[in-house]
Structures are given as C-alpha cells and as structure tokens.
Amino acid sequence: MDRLIAGYRAFRAGRWPQERARYAELAAQGQSPDYLVISCSDSRADPATIFSAAPGELFVIRNVAGIVPPFERDAGYHGTSAALAFAVIRLGVKHIVVLGHAQCGGIAAAIDGNLADGVPFLGNWIALLAPALARTASVATSAERHVALERDAVRLSLENLRTFPFVAQRLERGALALHGARFGIADGRLETLDAAGNFVMVE
Numbered sequence: 109m110d111r112l113i114a115g116y117r118a119f120r121a122g123r124w125p126q127e128r129a130r131y132a133e134l135a136a137q138g139q140s141p142d143y144l145v146i147s148c149s150d151s152r153a154d155p156a157t158i159f160s161a162a163p164g165e166l167f168v169i170r171n172v173a174g175i176v177p178p179f180e181r182d183a184g185y186h187g188t189s190a191a192l193a194f195a196v197i198r199l200g201v202k203h204i205v206v207l208g209h210a211q212c213g214g215i216a217a218a219i220d221g222n223l224a225d226g227v228p229f230l231g232n233w234i235a236l237l238a239p240a241l242a243r244t245a246s247v248a249t250s251a252e253r254h255v256a257l258e259r260d261a262v263r264l265s266l267e268n269l270r271t272f273p274f275v276a277q278r279l280e281r282g283a284l285a286l287h288g289a290r291f292g293i294a295d296g297r298l299e300t301l302d303a304a305g306n307f308v309m310v311e
C-alpha cells in the first residue's frame with residue numbers, strides 16, 4: 109500500500125485544497141454528473157485522466173473491454189446494467205460515452221479464446237462480443253482485426269444500450285445522447301464515432 113498512501117498524501121496536499129469547495133458542494137447537494145462513461149478496466153485508459161474531469165463530472169462504469177451487455181430480464185448479477193440504470197434513471201445523465209481503447213486485452217481474448225483460459229468468468233463475459241467478432245471476421249491481418257474489433261465493440265455496446273427500455277425512451281424524447289470513442293494508448297489520441305458510423309481522430 110505504500111505507493112497508494114504516498115499518492116493519497118500528495119492528493120491531500122495538492123488537489124484536495126484546490127478542489128475543496130467543489131467536494132463540499134458535491135457532498136451537500138449530491139452528485140449530478142452529465143456524463144456516464146463506460147470503459148475498459150485497463151489501467152492505461154482512465155476516463156477521468158483522458159477527459160481532464162473534475163470530481164462529480166463523470167459517472168464511470170468500467171469492466172473488461174468496456175462492454176454493455178444487452179438488456180436482460182433474468183435475476184442475474186447485472187452489475188454493469190444496474191450501474192447503467194442508476195446513472196440514467198436516478199442521476200439523469202445527458203450523455204453516455206462508450207470508450208474503447210487500443211491494445212485492449214479483452215479484445216485480444218475475444219479474438220484468441222486461449223487468452224481467457226484459466227481466468228474464471230472472463231470467457232463468458234467476452235463472448236458478449238460475438239456479434240462484433242463475426243462482423244470483423246473478414247479483416248485481413250491480425251493487427252488490423254484487433255483495431256477493427258476494438259472499434260466494432262464500441263458500436264455493439266451502443267446497439268446494446270438501445271435495447272434498454274429506459275435508454276430507448278430517453279433517446280426518443282431527446283433527453284439522452286449516445287457517443288462512441290476509442291483512445292490510443294501509444295499516441296494518447298482520441299477518435300470519436302461520427303454520425304456515419306466511422307471513427308474520426310479528434311484534432
């Protein structure tokens with residue numbers, strides 16, 4: 109824990125005094141973030157860092173590969189769906205951003221099933237990407253397919269978001285907007301999904 113305690117002390121000495129008023133307001137009034145970001149758990153793709161976000165600005169759901177599962181009615185442990193429902197229904201977020209990233213290990217495991225061997229739960233979770241895996245099957249090289257699947261996994265999660273009735277209702281009345289993006293680990297660049305379904309680099 110030494111590294112984390114040292115980091116905490118740096119926070120108390122630096123960012124805490126700067127953000128103190130904001131934290132006090134957030135504590136008194138509760139959170140009301142405009143943005144829900146759904147991203148990968150990968151330690152290199154932190155939404156708060158990438159978007160220079162202050163406390164209270166982003167409600168974040170992170171899981172392997174940043175996947176939104178489809179809407180389901182069974183009584184399973186739907187952690188991602190529960191957080192999504194809370195953010196949309198209770199917090200009233202105005203935007204949902206699905207954020208993929210380069211060199212995603214979850215995406216690699218979807219392409220090469222052996223990578224999930226010996227890791228309980230992972231194979232079943234990654235299997236949610238099957239439709240995107242099928243759509244990118246014809247991509248020629250391994251590296252190109254990896255990137256293609258990182259992008260198409262974002263598109264698939266956006267499609268799955270629309271299967272949640274509380275999302276679909278808010279989209280219909282213009283109370284919510286969906287966005288896709290992908291972060292490049294090596295170059296630190298962000299590309300966003302345009303209206304035509306293509307990823308375009310942010311200048």
Ligand SMILES: [Zn+2]
Nearest residue numbers: 148150212213
């Ligand atoms: Zn990842």
